[in-house]
Amino acid sequence: MKNNASSSVVTRLDRSRHAAPQVFERLREMILSLELTPGTVLSRAELANRYGLSQTPVRDALMKLGEEGLVDIFPQHATVVSQINVSSALQAHFLRRSIELEVVRTLAEQHDAALIAALRATIARQTELLDLNNYERFALFDQTFHRQMYEAAGVPQLWDLVRRLSGHIDRLRRLHLPVEGKTMAVVQEHTEIVDAIERGDATAAQAALRGHLSGTLHQIEQIRTSHPDFLTDD
Incomplete structure (x- = not known):
């Protein structure tokens, strides 16, 4: 303690x-x-x-x-x-990825211009924060981006479910955000997802989403090295 x-x-x-x-x-x-x-x-x-x-x-x-x-x-x-439970984080990631792959497929088939504009506005707010090191607000807009997609796909209650189960993976992502280049990568990945949705390319949207959600998980060992007291596998 x-x-x-x-x-x-x-x-x-x-x-x-x-x-x-x-x-x-x-x-x-x-x-x-x-x-x-x-x-x-x-x-x-x-x-x-x-x-x-x-x-x-x-x-x-x-x-x-x-x-x-x-x-x-x-x-x-x-x-x-x-402590941040890595097993719980991996399970939450599995659930979120499974749901959001279907979400972006649905959105790519809808061709909703208003949604595209709203998502790009959220990305613009994130872009404004890139040089400010305001990770709390950046993370808030990250959550906003994904919530907007769930709502547009007609499954807002699934967003609530994902949020309740994502405490451990969210803390891992918060530890990862200050790493050099991470926030810029998030903006680029969000943009790739929206570009694919706008084109109606469900396959590309799913590929971009899969890469976006897996970024932090690829850095678990580095995060563990930087914060050895914060993570547990139990």
Whole structure:
């Protein structure tokens, strides 16, 4: 176990919404962005103080994070941000690739000009961030790009499913983003996918997608070398 995530600053929540989902969403985002790194201890009492809540909604949020494998809960002891499980990451990648290959095939057959324009606009936003090293916003637009495709293919609930199961692969990708040339490669790969969809070339769109999704997995050993305490095969 490493550092303890604590803060004396109260974080305001939307009082028109239930508290537990908001705490879950905020902690999940912090874990996926690696603001909370593997091994960070999450104190229920300190989190309750930070969000101005009782411990019950905090407990519920932590339990949901545990269900996604993002924290390890040791009853009566501590809750700790989990290591990145490589096996879970590979399974999430398999699921996402399987679904998105069908998604891009469907989109290539639709010839939806509005979708093409929307996807290119998202790529343009990513391009603006290339020299800013703003990896959080870059990753956000990456998620937006893929969500737009799921929605256009008429399967937004599958995007929700993929997101729930992708915590480990998302953290691997976040570790990979700062590597020189990675963000530029993502922009180029997104562009290749959209170009193929616009041409109505389902085979090329699937090939571009397959290469795009597999990039981080080819770098697992390098990531493990750079962050030996973050990854586990268990």
